[in-house]
Amino acid sequence: xxxxxxxxxxxxxxxxxxxxxxDATATITxxxxxxxxxxxHLVKVVHNLxxxxxxxxxxxxxxxxxxxxxxxxxxxxxxxxxxxxxxDIVECxxxxxxxxxxxxxxxxxxxxxxxxxxxxxxxxxxxxxDILKNRKxxxxxxxxxxxxRSISSG
Numbered sequence: 001x002x003x004x005x006x007x008x009x010x011x012x013x014x015x016x017x018x019x020x021x022x023d024a025t026a027t028i029t030x031x032x033x034x035x036x037x038x039x040x041h042l043v044k045v046v047h048n049l050x051x052x053x054x055x056x057x058x059x060x061x062x063x064x065x066x067x068x069x070x071x072x073x074x075x076x077x078x079x080x081x082x083x084x085x086x087x088d089i090v091e092c093x094x095x096x097x098x099x100x101x102x103x104x105x106x107x108x109x110x111x112x113x114x115x116x117x118x119x120x121x122x123x124x125x126x127x128x129x130d131i132l133k134n135r136k137x138x139x140x141x142x143x144x145x146x147x148x149r150s151i152s153s154g
Contacts, residue, residue: 007083025064034142077124
């Protein structure tokens with residue numbers, strides 16, 4: 001199984017925000033630069049995470065974003081279910097577009113569905129807090145580049 005970049009980036013935004021002190025905010029540019037990913041892609045991701053209630057955003061000068069709740073209350077399975085458009089891993093998972101002639105008697109769909117349930121089941125057993133157990137190391141990697149850029153541009 002492979003998550004879309006959208007889900008990957010959503011998880012990265014949450015991880016980044018989870019490394020910040022509780023009252024501190026971050027910008028889309030901060031996150032894009034820390035991970036070396038497109039700011040334009042993150043705009044959509046951040047907007048959706050805000051609509052889903054995972055983050056709070058503030059517009060304007062001094063604005064930014066932060067987690068809307070503690071990392072212990074952000075379940076990874078929920079995030080992935082909310083950010084993955086579909087889990088139609090094989091054609092026969094989508095009844096509307098399925099053209100596979102062996103679909104009615106094929107056992108593959110059941111096996112792949114079991115694998116999906118186990119995949120999501122594992123994610124359901126973890127929260128953002130589990131990812132942040134090495135918070136200090138994550139901070140040193142993700143936040144150090146921003147400090148260096150700020151010092152060198154100031």
